[in-house]
Amino acid sequence: MATYNLKINGKMHETDADPSTPLLWVLREHLDMVGTKFGCGLAQCGACTVHLDDVATRSCVLPVSQVGNHEITTIEGLSEKGDHPVQKAWVEHDVAQCGYCQAGQIMTAAAFLKKNPNPSDEDIAAAMDGNICRCGTYLRIRAAVKSAAKS
């Protein structure tokens, strides 16, 4: 066990955890932030995506000991009022079916648009390829990313 001070969504959080514990489980179980989802534990599905500084990162394979001073943003902190352009576009396009993967999709999309504010359709599809949606909402995900880019 070790003590970690993590900056998450702009606030410092102190937690005791085994150094190998993935950030995902620290968020979900130690800090009660369950918006970040468990899907595969292998960085293959993207449900656990958070931002490490501005980079979309798979929290299910990132040991808490490696977070260091990097700032973490989760879906809960992407915007204060739930009105980040990507979140708004998700609601507007009524993207979700079951909704389980969508927090990860939104985090991937938000980090991507920060790097590439004017993406082509191909750029969007390629950027979102790491996030599985079992319900098959891929078309709406692309449409929502596109309208978020425009806004």
Add this chain to the structure above:
Amino acid sequence: MSTNNSLNRRKFIKVSALTGGGMLLSFNLLTGCKPSVSEAAELPKEWFQFNGYLKIGDNGLITLMSPNPEIGQNVKTSMPMMVAEELDVNWKKVIVEQAPLNTDLYKPMQLAGGSNSISASWQTMRTAGATAREMLKQAAANEWKVPVSEIETIDGKLIHKASGKSADYGEFASAASKLTVPEKVALKKPKDFKIIGTSRKNVDGQKIATGKPLFGLDYKEEGMLIAMIVHPPAFGLQLKESDVSAIKSMPGIADAFFIDVYPDSKNKQWCDVAAFTKLLAVVGKSTWQVMQAKKTFKPETEPIKASSEKVNVFGTVTEVITPAGFENTTTHKQQMASISPKQVKTVRKDGDPEAAFKKASVIIERSYSCPFLAHNAMEPMNFFANVKDGQATLVGPVQTPSFMEKSVSDRLGIPLDKVEVKMTRMGGGFGRRLYGHFLVEAALISQKMKAPVKLIYTREDDMTNGVYRPAYYATYRAALDENKNLIAFHVKAGGIPENALMANRYPAGAVENYLAEEWAIPTNISVGAFRAPGSNFIAGAEQSFLDEVAEAMGKDPIEMRLELFEKAKSNPVGKNNDYNADRYAGVLKLVKEKSEWSKTQPGISRGVAAYFCHDSYVAHVFDISIKNNKPVIEKVTTAVDCGIVVNPDAATNLSEGAVTDAVGHAMFSGMTFTNGVPDQSNFDKYRMIRNSEAPKKIETHFVKNEIDPTGMGEPSGPPAIGALANALYKATGKRYYVQPFMIENQPIHS
């Protein structure tokens, strides 16, 4: 239109006796389950309950209960819309809550499956709204001393034009809720619908986009422990109890012990399918610690013995045979391709198919197959259980809560009325969550620990645990005469351990000489329903085959199908044809028009297919191109006839998803086995469709009619596989018989 109130007085009795306590409880069941209406809306000082589906606040705010489990099919929005329609309220003033499980109150069944949530509750839910509306009108008539027939309702207001009087529902909610429940109420005509048929956004859309706790995996209670299970590494094996003291001493571990999930099968229900019934349970403080501990366990196993058990499938006791041994996908393929006539059973025969095949000029014979599939809902199987003081409380994602309540009661020996199952939103199901062995497991673990526990499956536990889509196989034969007329049709469908034959569906009824046969090979790999069971294979096979038959007949594939429908309509063969040829032809005509089927575009290859399942009709035209040796689905044009569409944009979303889902599985996915061991256990090896592989565009068109709604969650998937295969043929000159169509890293032209 008027209807007898199908809900009798007893079921409509006031809430105090019915759901009062449960209602309050469910209201704050999860921190994320706050009202769905804008957070700024002011809550009423008092609610008045009219029936199990609705209550009205003194300020006119409406709470509607959504009875069925929400699995992503959007029933939490679409079902309350039906109540709101008849109640005549402003949708913006509606709060939706997940109803508690109450099988006496919510009929016909609180279940997510078979695409029948909307159709089965079409009368019930509208009647619930209309009943309350009539009670409000009566209360106003009493107060205003005017005839009730002169009172109109609109947008949550009661209006008496002659006197100029009007009032919000809130003003009369108290008085109305105390009136006698009318036995008979008139329901609106479809032309008067204001909410049904308009697109309303997912009531949980904002919560999903902001990561609120909605799912079973997000549920937490004070003092809750985390539990995981270990099952044998292969089908055909069972765990032997062994020393687990080393696991118990690992950090954060509270206990480790073996559980017998279904030791006695005498009361087994259809939804109690479980490949592995003896499991190791590992319980601890945190998921990560339990995961680490469980990895160190080296299970001792022994081969299973062949067995048979009796299972209650909706009142019919069926025998399920489980053979011993370790199975292999290569052997399965050989077995399926070499079925002997002795194993085959005739299911339907019209005319004299043998004679017709003998005199045929041309006989076309083709075989199709598909592998086992894992459901792979994105939220792995999980459930919360708290068993104490002779009571069991379970919270989580399950498609069959009312059935699993019985299974838990039976296994734990706790009376049914002491078992409570609360439904959370589900991170997908696709049929996997019809089979709730994980509720029984969670309850057994909680009982042993005397503590609340949340059972969590890792992805590997989930993917290698069975309850797969069966492996299917079908051989089709068609006989053409010298004028290239179709004179006989033969389907012989099989699978492991069940077949996908739909003997009374098209083209049964349209061909003079018709033969449908079936066979099955038992397996110890457990299987279950997978989105559009059976249809998810047989539609693609049949529609690909008909494409070849049309080609051999020298006919356009749409025209050929339409001619057969004409025959089925004007002079049907046989009696039990379970489709409506007019509606079937209708979707083909619509897709033909909307896709501009007669036009050709350079670089685009097109395929068409249509199918009927879950009482709905769907046709697709796929436009594909080949880029870098890979197929690109440029556009899908879809025509759907599912009767009245309650929530069109949500239905469109479901249809798009079903197409993408079906295409993905047909192109890429499969579970294979080596000596009983699943070759895939996570998304590194199990190939799921990715964003860039989904269709670029899907255009969905609904047939406009006033027929009562039919299924929507499943019917769009099955025909997509046929349309894809037919388009691939046009693009590559190759027919696709074996799923998955795309073998990784292998160019499409090879």
